Amino acid sequence: MTKVTANDARASSDDAVRDLVIATADSLYNLRGIQSVGMDALRDESGVSLKRLYKLFPSKEVIVEEVLRSRHERWMSSVSAAVAEASGPRQQLLAIFDFLSAWFGENDFRGCGFINSFGELGGTVESLAGIVRDHKADFQAYVARLVEQAGGPAWLGPQLAILAEGAQTTAAIAGTSQAADDARRAAEILMDAAGITE
Amino acid sequence: MTKVTANDARASSDDAVRDLVIATADSLYNLRGIQSVGMDALRDESGVSLKRLYKLFPSKEVIVEEVLRSRHERWMSSVSAAVAEASGPRQQLLAIFDFLSAWFGENDFRGCGFINSFGELGGTVESLAGIVRDHKADFQAYVARLVEQAGGPAWLGPQLAILAEGAQTTAAIAGTSQAADDARRAAEILMDAAGITE
DNA sequence: CATACCGGAGAACGAACGTTCTCCAGACTT
DNA sequence: AAGTCTGGAGAACGTTCGTTCTCCGGTATG
Structure with missing residues (x-):
């Protein structure tokens, strides 16, 4: 009580x-x-x-786990909020990269916390590696769902997800948000090829 | 003496x-x-x-630096060896992704050591962050050179490099080499759009 | 043969850090 | 008002780890 x-x-x-x-x-x-x-x-x-x-x-490790969980929820919410503001399947998928661009431009951007955590502890703390895997799997599933709703082919989702991942690491290491724009242009070409035009 | x-x-x-x-x-x-x-x-x-x-x-930090330097040389040599075996600009660029696929399939693959080091120490050891930046910049410049030799547009190099980065993190976290194939297919589409056909 | 040096095994040192404990002040209960 | 509980400040403990030191056997040089 x-x-x-x-x-x-x-x-x-x-x-x-x-x-x-x-x-x-x-x-x-x-x-x-x-x-x-x-x-x-x-x-x-x-x-x-x-x-x-x-x-x-009970321990620092649990705090880290809860931080990652809260990051996951906040990040997915931010992405879907950005997507929801766009109209039409193509613009919605592109909104992911606009979101990335804005994120990379924040002055406390230090790369994807999940990728960083994986590099830092993925080899030694299995529970954290699992949380990171789940986070990335959720994002890939989310992109795949958007592609499906847009009537795009199944191969497009993984490709766009890989572009997003690559943009995150490139932006983090290079220290610029340029990669988001590069990835966005690549996404447009891939969507053209997939027949997602509007 | x-x-x-x-x-x-x-x-x-x-x-x-x-x-x-x-x-x-x-x-x-x-x-x-x-x-x-x-x-x-x-x-x-x-x-x-x-x-x-x-x-x-003199210290562990210097050992880490030399390990990263030797990794850089070995990795770049492996990539250019794989590229050199291919004939024609398009096949050469695709050879990068074939190399990634083979690399991801090795049983001691644990992700790109540079990305991992960045996540582990990038925030605290500035000299290592610089080495990681240089490694990625070298790879991007290498891809850009191949694109240029193929007569492709300047925007293609960064896009292919981002695909390669994304494939590396995705493969490391997911634990499969699937991402290399996805990235390879995306690279083909991007090269098609760039007019690199042979 | 005697002596100086190199290097191995491993103890030792100091700092950092996760975790727990001590001491104590304030607030609620009866 | 006495007793009990909560929580703060910070010391303390045990471990890990980077780095250095001690001891000692073996090798080369005079």
Whole structure:
């Protein structure tokens, strides 16, 4: 039985603190990578004591997992919101690359957090590798669904997904958003060939 | 003045040991990532004592840099060898994706070591980020040169390079070599549109 | 043969970090 | 008002890891 009291009010509810911790960790992990952000840094930045951190989460690994899960939801929501604003199948698929372009241009863009996490921990922490795989699989399935709705052939979805992946790594490493435009032009050519014209 | 004596013979020449260390480190870093392979593991696997490791290299960071440099040379050589076997501009460009397909199928394939290193250390070790950037820039320039020799338009090179990057991350995360075939088919369509027919 | 040197095995050191513990102040319950 | 619980500040613990040091056997040089 959970009791809500003035004590909770002083320290904020557990759920709110959890969200704050995940948001802070998300930002720090994105900025500096996972391994180089210690629990002390997370405490300093979030203002949540170590004791409470370990009451809310059993380990750092679980925090990382929840950060990746929240990133997945936020990222997929952002993409589908951008897609929803476009009209017509072709414009909707192109909206993915416009979204990427805008994302790459943000000044805290440090590459796809999932790709980075995979490079950082994919070889040693199997649970994280699974989350990364699921994220990419979800994105590929989403693109495939859009292609299907557009009446395009089955081979187009994987191709567009690969373009999006390549744009992400290229933009992250080169430090420019140019790759998004290159990928967008390639997507137009592929859609032309697939007969998606409107 | 370097003296070659029986003492050196017992312990092997410094250059040979350096090469052995780099090769061993290359394999271990590829398998388990950089951070999780300590100097003790490198000593155990290479048979070179810590004392000698630190006589040959000033620090682990320098070893990592040399591993990446040697990977770059080996990778670029492998790609150009595969390209050289093909005849005609179109087949040469497609040979890149055939090379990727074969690479992804190797059982010790764990993704592009440069992308992984970037995710692992790009945010904290600037010298490594530079090496990764240079590697990707070299590859992009190589593709652009092939496109130019084929008489293709300037926009095609970046597009093919993005496909190759996307195939690498997709194959690494998904654990299949399917992405290479998808990327190859996309490359054919893009070359068709660019007028590279033979 | 004596001595200086090279290198191996492995201990040792210092820092970083994940996790837990101690001490204590404030707030709710009875 | 006494007792109990929560949570903060920060010390402490154990481990990992990069790097250096100690000890010692063997080799080459006088």
